[in-house]
Amino acid sequence: xxxxxxxxxxxxxxxxxxxxxFNRFCLDRYLQQETIPTQEAAGRVTAEPVFARxxxxxxxxxxxxxxxxxxxxxxxxTVDRPKNLRIGKDAFFVNTGHMMPEGTNAVIMIExxxxxxxxxxQIESAAYPWQHVRKVGEDIxxxxxxxxxxxxxxxxxxxxxxxxGVFDVKVKQRPRVLIIPTGSELMSPQDLTSDTLPPxxxxxxxxxxxxxxxGGCGGEYVSHPIVPDIFEEILNAVREATTGDVDLVIVSxxxxxxxxxxxxxxxxxxxxxxxxGVTIMPGKPTLLGVINNKPVxxxxxxxxxxxxxxxxxxxxxxxxxxxxRETHRPKxxxxxxxxxxxxxxIEEFVRVKLGRVKDTVVASSLPRxxxxxxxxxxxxxxxxxxxxxxxxxxxxxxxAELLKDLSQIENTVVIVGSHDNTLDILANQMRVRDYRFxxxxxxxxxxxxxxxxxxxxxxAAGSHLLDTDTGTYNISYVKRYIPNLSVKLVNxxxxxxxxxxxxxxxxxxxxxxxxxxxxxxxxxxxxxxxTRILLDYRLAELDIAPESIRGYDQEEFTHMSxxxxxxxxxxxxxxxxxAAARALNLDFIPIVTEQYDLVxxxxxxEDEKIQLMLEVVRSDRFKQLVDQLGGxxxxxxxxxxxxx
Numbered sequence: 001x002x003x004x005x006x007x008x009x010x011x012x013x014x015x016x017x018x019x020x021x022f023n024r025f026c027l028d029r030y031l032q033q034e035t036i037p038t039q040e041a042a043g044r045v046t047a048e049p050v051f052a053r054x055x056x057x058x059x060x061x062x063x064x065x066x067x068x069x070x071x072x073x074x075x076x077x078t079v080d081r082p083k084n085l086r087i088g089k090d091a092f093f094v095n096t097g098h099m100m101p102e103g104t105n106a107v108i109m110i111e112x113x114x115x116x117x118x119x120x121x122q123i124e125s126a127a128y129p130w131q132h133v134r135k136v137g138e139d140i141x142x143x144x145x146x147x148x149x150x151x152x153x154x155x156x157x158x159x160x161x162x163x164x165g166v167f168d169v170k171v172k173q174r175p176r177v178l179i180i181p182t183g184s185e186l187m188s189p190q191d192l193t194s195d196t197l198p199p200x201x202x203x204x205x206x207x208x209x210x211x212x213x214x215g216g217c218g219g220e221y222v223s224h225p226i227v228p229d230i231f232e233e234i235l236n237a238v239r240e241a242t243t244g245d246v247d248l249v250i251v252s253x254x255x256x257x258x259x260x261x262x263x264x265x266x267x268x269x270x271x272x273x274x275x276x277g278v279t280i281m282p283g284k285p286t287l288l289g290v291i292n293n294k295p296v297x298x299x300x301x302x303x304x305x306x307x308x309x310x311x312x313x314x315x316x317x318x319x320x321x322x323x324x325r326e327t328h329r330p331k332x333x334x335x336x337x338x339x340x341x342x343x344x345x346i347e348e349f350v351r352v353k354l355g356r357v358k359d360t361v362v363a364s365s366l367p368r369x370x371x372x373x374x375x376x377x378x379x380x381x382x383x384x385x386x387x388x389x390x391x392x393x394x395x396x397x398x399x400a401e402l403l404k405d406l407s408q409i410e411n412t413v414v415i416v417g418s419h420d421n422t423l424d425i426l427a428n429q430m431r432v433r434d435y436r437f438x439x440x441x442x443x444x445x446x447x448x449x450x451x452x453x454x455x456x457x458x459x460a461a462g463s464h465l466l467d468t469d470t471g472t473y474n475i476s477y478v479k480r481y482i483p484n485l486s487v488k489l490v491n492x493x494x495x496x497x498x499x500x501x502x503x504x505x506x507x508x509x510x511x512x513x514x515x516x517x518x519x520x521x522x523x524x525x526x527x528x529x530x531t532r533i534l535l536d537y538r539l540a541e542l543d544i545a546p547e548s549i550r551g552y553d554q555e556e557f558t559h560m561s562x563x564x565x566x567x568x569x570x571x572x573x574x575x576x577x578x579a580a581a582r583a584l585n586l587d588f589i590p591i592v593t594e595q596y597d598l599v600x601x602x603x604x605x606e607d608e609k610i611q612l613m614l615e616v617v618r619s620d621r622f623k624q625l626v627d628q629l630g631g632x633x634x635x636x637x638x639x640x641x642x643x644x
Contacts (some may be wrong), residue, residue: 013206013282014312014347015388020274021288021313025295027320030247031172038162042155044171045218046323050147055137055535058107062094064132067113067121068104072128074126082124084116091121099196100133107132113194140164150323169612175219175321177314179207180237182254182263183301184228195507206252206306210299213310217327219318222246229254231262239268242291247321249294251287253301263287263298271296283308283346293492304376308349318441322572332381334363334400337416337457338444340383341391351379352400355414355459362457363400364442369520380404380412380440392607395455408438415441417449417462417532419558421579421595422493422632437609443557444527450481450599459604460613462492462529464596468537473595478644486602489642491595491624492617494633496578497534498591500566505587507572512538515549515573517556522551523562523571531559534592535575560584578631593633602643614638 012020033047062068069091077083085091091108092101100107106127114122139160140146147157153169161169186204187197187457192436197203204226211221220548227237234254241249253265254551265286267273271291271604272340276298278286282305297313299306319326334354352363363383366375381400385392392398402409413430415423419441441462446450449461465477474489501509507520512535515522525531539546546552551571557564563584581588598617604610616622618638 007258011279012275013279017275017278017286017288018313018316021295022317022320024274025293027317027323030321031175033170035168035170038158038167038169041153041169041171042158043218044149044153044169044174045174045324046149046153047170049145049149050161050166050169051164052140052142052144054140054145055141055142055162056163057134057136057138059318060100060136061134062096062098062100062107062132063105063134064109065095065306066093066107066110066132068094068107069127070104071106071127071129071131074106074108074123077123077126079124081113082122084120084122086121087121098130105129105133119597136208149569152322152324172322172392175248175318176246177214177219177225177248177318178241178251179210179221179222179242179252180224180227180234180241181252182227182229182234184230186226188226190275206299206303209303209307210250210252210310210314213307213315213384214318216316217318218322218324219248229262231265234262234268235266236489237491238291238296238577239270242270242294242296247294248314248317249291249601251296251298251406252306254298261285264377267291267296267298278309278312279346280312281343281346283312283349284346286313287458288313288430296484304351307376320453329401329403330406331399331401332361332406333397334361334381334383335395335397336383337362337364337394337442337455338448339391339394340365340385340390342385344390345387346388348385350383350385351375352381352383353414353442354380354400354402354404354409354414355440356410356412357456357459360456361400361409363398364414364416364440364444364457369487373531376403376614380409393558407436411437411609413437413439413460413613414458415439415449415460415462416452416458416599417442417460417599418446418464419443419560420462420492420495421559421577421629422596422626423462425629426492426613426616427623429619429622429625430612431618433616434612437612439613445526445532445557447477447481447528450477453485453487453599453601454482459600459607459610461599462596464495464594466530466534466537466594474597475601475642475644478599482599487644488600488602488605488640489644490600490614491597491636491639491641493637494586494593494598494635495596496590496592496631497531497575497594498561498578498581499573499589499591500576500581501573501587502566502569503585503587505589509573509589511589512575513544514542515539515540518550520550521570523554523556523565523574524552525562525575526555526557529557530594531575531640534594538591579629588631 096187181204185202189202207223251263254261267289275288285300286309289296299309351366423441437466446463446465452458453461463474467476514600559576559580562576563580565571567584623634
């Protein structure tokens, strides 16, 4: 088939798309039922109401260890008028759970019984009828309803079913979902035969992610072999899938507007396209349709978009098939640490890191790339920006949907400022030392970190700001930007900063003076970062105009991003730390050894999580792990060298 680009002419809002799609199917009668052993029923949904066959308990049972008696025979007993009872006639020894002997209706606890001899016991208080006795049917009465229809069975309810004499239960079959991964660039993990991917190839991971999500919401999945970007092969795969014994088909990738995105054409030829394009980000290319009366979803290929489309369409569809309520994540009020821009007409779901600073939960946005799955693994929550606003202002109170437990967010140290690879080690070692605590770092540059401290949006700032007049680090900037805040400056590391170049240094770069050459493309750090300040200082010393450097305006927010730009060939060099160059097997030209500190307000120093962080920073194990990265000096790590 000739390639053709699809243009989103009639995109729908999320609510419109969901209504069109869900209302097309009679979902409440969609699934067959099956009978399974009760012991295997947890997580399944009842296909009909379940009634008790037995009462529970099915006999009057002792609820305490002691003696069973007829209460009426003990009336009038007091400490002053104790009563003797004959074992086997007036009283019977019982243990918890034992059937009550015939004619008895109360239990006296063993600690309130005095044994006089082998045949006689004495009591000093009267019992009342049904004292410490579980009567027949106290928990469950035969024929009463245990579980209604369309009920998600929990592990606790397995016991209720068994105690009620229900040993088999009718449940709805799990919705069967077939995932068809498409893309000529894809490779199955099982097909990789070396430690590196062939050029232009990508590991097919969406099927595994979507499959796990399907299992988590009550379905089961089958993964189709990878289908290349060939119209006829995709057509045949979808035709076969929609005539098989599955309830839902997901075509992974190929739903966008590219010349080799065939899913819309396949769906139009085999059935009906209901929606092509939803006004959400990530997830805009989502495709919804019907073939052979079965729902078919064209999921975007980018992983984050695929997950978002799943949560908004597949998960609620499965819930409707099963006849159960959708689960919704808890939400809390947060304040944004910085502005979050957004496009009018697009509803955006922004992944954020969260942490409580004093009385406020602060949200820092993560990168928004639809293919960056790590933004979900790192995210603590999601902020939804409506389609009628152009973004959220810094410091604005908004609602965040939680991806992690609130207690974890409460116990998170929030560090904002300059990027350094040692922060990842610090975060991991904190979890090793005490699993209750974690660390979240956001990379906004050293100046951005100090401003975040001033605004009360973090517990500490990572900073390596060089005072070009004195040659010292951080102190003058702290005095200038947060003069009213009492802080401690704690050294994290000294580190080598220099030019990262490809292996073998093919351009023969020897130092910053080479950056103005016509044959060199540079990648810079963002304005406000300590690395940028260092660069500008050295350029001024060398009388080099920034505009004469090709790529000076090309900015990255981390040292690893600079190293990746060099590795990929997007740049010939960039200023960064040795550890980043070493991590990617690149060469390095040293420029300076700089001081990287944590700026911590004194008000937080007694906080348990800050105490743990400092304990880890000063530990031998942390220093050993940092030294292994290369390019670091830990001789002063953990030292408080200034109180301001």
